[in-house]
Amino acid sequence: MDDPQLPQAEHQKALAGLARLNRWSRGDVGLWHHLQTEARRVSPRPLRVLDIATGSGDLPIRLARRAREAGLPLHFSACDCSSTALQVAAQAAQRAGVAIDFFPLDAVTDAIPTDYDIITISLFLHHLTDDQVVGLLAKAANATRQMVLVNDLSRSDWNYATVWVAARLLSRSAVVHFDGPTSVQAAFTRAELLDLASRAGLEQVSIHPHFPARWLMVWRKQHD
Secondary structure, eight states, X not given: OOOTTSOHHHHHHHHHHHHHHHXXXXXXXXXXXXXXXXXXXXXXXXXXEEEESOTTOHHHHHHHHHHHHHTOOEXXXXXXXXXXXXXXXXXXXXXXXXXXXEEEOOTTTSOOOSOOSEEEEESOGGGSXXXXXXXXXXXXXXXXXXXXXXXXXXXXXXXXXXXHHHXXXXXXXXXXHHXXXXXXXXXXXXXXXXXXXXXXXXOSOEEEEETTTEEEEEEEOOOO
């Protein structure tokens, strides 16, 4: 997935396979808990959410559908550095009947817009170096008005085996078969993430395990 030379057809197939893995792992559940709580807290003011490195857009799409069903005024945007991913995501959002603003952005090198209440980052940190993670978390914390939510894989032998099996059951993409387990190997433990968040200047971070194979990091901006 990180290979810029990956043919578009293979890229699209891999994005579809990863979306199925995301649905199986219920990555939207933990995010939704915090989003709906915050939306009800500030109601009736709309809550603006930005999903960084959105890939196929499956997470913000599922969250937008939950918001519509709950009648909560959450407005979703999503960005990615891949034009192929953005095209796939926009088409999927149209089929799902949800309005999401997709736009190109390289979250590692570009400035993050500052007009969002909550920034979400899902399944992206494990693609980055430690220094890149520190830089991204610091930028997200500075950019958000209220909260940063990070949803990613948790490194362990058990999670590696779980994802290895799930990738082969849920996708025929050779890219997914390789990328899924490899991503678990590259992922961070809770202790490692706490250290990186501290280096980024994030205080009072909470990290919650999320079955299967994930954790959710929550950080709220403290206002004077």
